Amino acid sequence: MDNNYKCNNPKCITTTEKYIHQKFTKIKNKEDMYRCIYCDHEQRIK
Numbered sequence: 001m002d003n004n005y006k007c008n009n010p011k012c013i014t015t016t017e018k019y020i021h022q023k024f025t026k027i028k029n030k031e032d033m034y035r036c037i038y039c040d041h042e043q044r045i046k
C-alpha cells in the first residue's frame with residue numbers, strides 16, 4: 001500500500017503531525033476498504 005492517501009479521521013495523528021507517513025492496511029473481506037494503522041479508522045480507497 002502506498003501512502004498517497006490521507007486518513008480522513010480529523011482526530012488522527014497524521015492530520016496534525018504532517019511528517020508522519022500515512023499507512024493503511026487492507027481490510028480482509030471488504031473490497032477497497034483500508035484501515036489507518038494509527039487510528040484504526042476505516043475508509044474506502046480506490
Ligand SMILES: [Zn+2]
Pocket residue numbers: 007008009012013014036037038039040041
Ligand atoms: Zn488515521
